Amino acid sequence: MKPVSPRYPTYVIYEGYDRALAIESVGKGWASLIHEVFDYIEQNKIPQKVIQVKEKFGGLRIYADYNEELDNKIIEVCKRSFTICEDCGAPGKLRGGSWYRTLCDIHGKDNPIIEV
Secondary structure, eight states, X not given: OOOSSTTOTTOOOTTOOOHHHHHHTSOGGGHHXXXXXXXXXXXXXXXXXXXXXXEEXXXXXXXXXXXXXXXXXXXXXXXXXXXXXXXXXXXXEEXXXXXXXXXXXXXXXXXXXXXX
């Protein structure tokens, strides 16, 4: 049985996420990062499955079957998520409030910037 929302924090699919579900699982601003990971898997013919995609502590998290080459790509993409607004894809910064999120100045105007 599926959770009500693809953004449910423990939504693990061992059969693997497809690209569309991965994009639905986080804000639209990170769609380019999701595309980058799925394109990398396809272009390099890496036989791996993405088993979870979510936002955690303001950053993108992607979990897949272990593959060192893919893991390095995922780490690089997830680090960049802290510079991209999750809502719109514009340059963003980690912000506090009731929830840590990476947002641009427009979407995060009421949230203080968190210096890391």
